[in-house]
Amino acid sequence: MSILVGSDTRLLVQGITGREGYFHAQQMQDYGTNIVAGMTPGKGGQTALARPVPVFDTCAEAVAQTGANTSVVYVPATGAPDAVLEAVEAGIKTIFCITEHIPALDMLRVVNVVEQAGVRLVGPNCPGATSVGQAKVGIIPGTIHKRGSVGVVSRSGTLTYEVVEALTEAGIGQSTCVGIGGDPITGSGFIDILALFRDDPETRAVVLIGEIGGDGEERAADWIAHNMPGVPVVSFIAGRTAPPGRRMGHAGAIISGGRGTAQSKVAALEQAGVRVAEAPSQIPQLLIDAGVRPS
Amino acid sequence: MKLQEYHAKRLLLAQGLPVPAYSVAESAAEARQAAQAYLHTDAGRVVIKAQVLVGGRGKAGGVKLAASADEAEQAARQILGMDIKGTTVRRVLVAPAADIAAEFYLACVLDRGARRVLLMGSAEGGVEIEVVATERPTAIKQIHAHPLLGLLDHQARRMAFALGLGGPHLREFVAIARGLYATMTANDADLVEINPLAIVREKVADGTEKQTLQCLDAKITIDDSALDRHPELEAMRDIAEEDPVDVAAREQGLSFIRLDGTIGCMVNGAGLAMTTMDLIKRAGGEPANFLDIGGGAKHDKVAAAMTLILADPHVKAILVNIFGGIARGDEVARGLVDARRVQERHVPMVVRIVGTNAQEAARILAEAGDPDLQTAATLDEAVEKAVAAATAAAVAA
Numbered sequence: 066m067s068i069l070v071g072s073d074t075r076l077l078v079q080g081i082t083g084r085e086g087y088f089h090a091q092q093m094q095d096y097g098t099n100i101v102a103g104m105t106p107g108k109g110g111q112t113a114l115a116r117p118v119p120v121f122d123t124c125a126e127a128v129a130q131t132g133a134n135t136s137v138v139y140v141p142a143t144g145a146p147d148a149v150l151e152a153v154e155a156g157i158k159t160i161f162c163i164t165e166h167i168p169a170l171d172m173l174r175v176v177n178v179v180e181q182a183g184v185r186l187v188g189p190n191c192p193g194a195t196s197v198g199q200a201k202v203g204i205i206p207g208t209i210h211k212r213g214s215v216g217v218v219s220r221s222g223t224l225t226y227e228v229v230e231a232l233t234e235a236g237i238g239q240s241t242c243v244g245i246g247g248d249p250i251t252g253s254g255f256i257d258i259l260a261l262f263r264d265d266p267e268t269r270a271v272v273l274i275g276e277i278g279g280d281g282e283e284r285a286a287d288w289i290a291h292n293m294p295g296v297p298v299v300s301f302i303a304g305r306t307a308p309p310g311r312r313m314g315h316a317g318a319i320i321s322g323g324r325g326t327a328q329s330k331v332a333a334l335e336q337a338g339v340r341v342a343e344a345p346s347q348i349p350q351l352l353i354d355a356g357v358r359p360s
Numbered sequence: 361m362k363l364q365e366y367h368a369k370r371l372l373l374a375q376g377l378p379v380p381a382y383s384v385a386e387s388a389a390e391a392r393q394a395a396q397a398y399l400h401t402d403a404g405r406v407v408i409k410a411q412v413l414v415g416g417r418g419k420a421g422g423v424k425l426a427a428s429a430d431e432a433e434q435a436a437r438q439i440l441g442m443d444i445k446g447t448t449v450r451r452v453l454v455a456p457a458a459d460i461a462a463e464f465y466l467a468c469v470l471d472r473g474a475r476r477v478l479l480m481g482s483a484e485g486g487v488e489i490e491v492v493a494t495e496r497p498t499a500i501k502q503i504h505a506h507p508l509l510g511l512l513d514h515q516a517r518r519m520a521f522a523l524g525l526g527g528p529h530l531r532e533f534v535a536i537a538r539g540l541y542a543t544m545t546a547n548d549a550d551l552v553e554i555n556p557l558a559i560v561r562e563k564v565a566d567g568t569e570k571q572t573l574q575c576l577d578a579k580i581t582i583d584d585s586a587l588d589r590h591p592e593l594e595a596m597r598d599i600a601e602e603d604p605v606d607v608a609a610r611e612q613g614l615s616f617i618r619l620d621g622t623i624g625c626m627v628n629g630a631g632l633a634m635t636t637m638d639l640i641k642r643a644g645g646e647p648a649n650f651l652d653i654g655g656g657a658k659h660d661k662v663a664a665a666m667t668l669i670l671a672d673p674h675v676k677a678i679l680v681n682i683f684g685g686i687a688r689g690d691e692v693a694r695g696l697v698d699a700r701r702v703q704e705r706h707v708p709m710v711v712r713i714v715g716t717n718a719q720e721a722a723r724i725l726a727e728a729g730d731p732d733l734q735t736a737a738t739l740d741e742a743v744e745k746a747v748a749a750a751t752a753a754a755v756a757a
Contacts, residue, residue: 168586177507221631314630
């Protein structure tokens with residue numbers, strides 16, 4: 066078991082003939098992800114990748130011909146919202162949107178359609194998810210993992226890799242690592258992913274990586290306190306020294322009107338019994354203190 | 361991107377919202393002329409307001425009333441050139457002073473948690489809404505617009521009744537609330553705020569008095585991700601008011617924020633860049649900047665980032681922290697070596713490159729034979745070395 070992606074994933078890559086899409090599709094295939102189709106309007110009938118997969122003009126054809134159940138979107142920001150909606154209409158149940166710089170009001174409409182269709186969307190502006198040893202969907206480097214029982218959920222990209230590598234070096238393996246994205250409006254929040262980890266028999270502890278902006282970490286803390294008794298959770302929050310009113314790279318990482326500070330998030334998490342690290346390198350030890358055994 | 365008040369008002373007018381007449385002046389003479397025109401009509405006084413993007417201009421003396429053209433000219437002279445929180449005032453807005461009967465607050469914002477547009481209103485207008493929010497949160501009424509259908513009439517009416525505007529101003533209010541929402545969606549704003557929305561008394565030609573709702577001040581911020589499809593809004597960007605460093609960073613596609621420390625940072629990824637700053641501070645150092653060079657950082661971006669960092673005279677050491685994924689370590693290393701060869705100012709640098717092509721990066725850095733370039737294997741080690749280098753440089757100076 067694992068969450069979101071796994072050995073039963075049949076992946077459709079939207080934007081597979083683009084530079085980014087092709088590069089990462091090949092990386093995913095090399096990792097062992099079961100890519101069944103690609104799609105780029107106007108490129109139907111071609112094939113792509115080292116172990117060739119068919120390319121379709123539409124999501125509907127791709128699903129009908131290959132039984133794809135998951136898609137990943139590498140389409141540029143102007144076309145990405147439409148790409149997500151096309152996947153929804155084709156009956157895809159899990160969608161990862163890697164694309165960044167999608168206008169927030171576009172996403173606001175998309176996430177509501179996605180929600181009503183009962184589809185799970187991760188992202189946008191996210192690195193995707195990897196279920197270690199089974200499937201990787203997105204752009205997380207495949208080499209940093211070790212298989213195990215710690216679930217990782219994060220709003221960040223490279224910071225997630227930093228933490229995952231620290232875990233791997235300390236002998237602590239991961240079940241699934243998920244990046245939910247750094248935008249103000251995202252398909253899945255911390256709580257959505259935490260709920261999946263709680264119900265996953267393979268996941269025994271969770272690392273939550275947050276950052277300044279919004280109140281996702283505070284709400285996650287409250288949810289953890291009420292819904293995850295007995296599951297060790299360790300956290301790290303980036304941006305303790307970030308100045309207010311400035312967007313720290315991610316569209317969502319901004320302290321505004323005194324809200325969204327790292328201090329507020331750390332306090333809420335500690336209140337919920339979460340151990341909060343002051344540096345990524347402290348995370349493995351905090352997990353060990355909480356009963357996770359390295360191997 | 362924040363808009364100036366006079367730009368924000370233009371966007372409100374475009375959606376049919378009631379905004380009183382205003383003029384923009386760049387000199388005291390222009391302000392005098394504008395004031396004269398308004399004083400010729402029945403306005404008893406005019407208001408002169410500094411046009412700056414920073415808040416608190418009223419407290420800083422950037423808003424003044426004038427009863428004559430002479431007074432207006434003098435007020436404009438005082439305000440133009442004034443420094444408000446580091447920004448020099450280059451423009452003033454001149455408008456007839458409104459005779460205010462009551463003030464309200466009304467705004468549309470992006471509610472991230474609810475993933476809806478939120479209409480916020482308060483009968484306590486004219487003051488800072490953050491203060492109201494912390495001291496009397498119940499004084500703020502919140503209604504979420506429908507995610508697909510937008511703000512509906514009955515929602516706007518509910519807000520009107522909550523603010524005590526259910527009487528003669530109900531229709532006006534509903535039109536304003538819907539116009540606010542329309543302004544938000546038409547321009548991809550993430551905030552449209554009217555503060556105050558005021559009931560204004562006006563004399564009508566027949567000598568009687570009428571009262572109408574008017575948008576007296578406006579604040580709009582545009583979603584940066586949407587600027588590509590709004591060239592008319594991009595044109596409103598006030599480059600002269602921006603830090604030249606910010607302008608340069610944006611042109612290079614770099615996410616850069618200047619801070620006041622001594623350790624320049626170059627990192628790929630926003631979360632990792634913030635973390636690097638936090639760890640520097642924790643180790644007793646002070647970061648000089650936030651800098652995310654982004655995914656797939658190429659040679660030229662690295663060079664541009666180095667130039668930005670070194671433009672800050674306070675920088676005593678540089679910390680480069682790259683976790684290669686899409687970004688390739690060897691490309692970054694090559695960019696660093698080349699940038700150091702041409703730069704004018706030489707400061708000690710600590711480089712930590714891990715992930716994709718890290719070994720190749722290590723070889724390139726070693727071959728450069730730069731005595732002031734140290735490498736580090738872990739983030740903690742890199743931070744420690746950078747703080748030590750900055751401290752040593754400060755002592756030496």
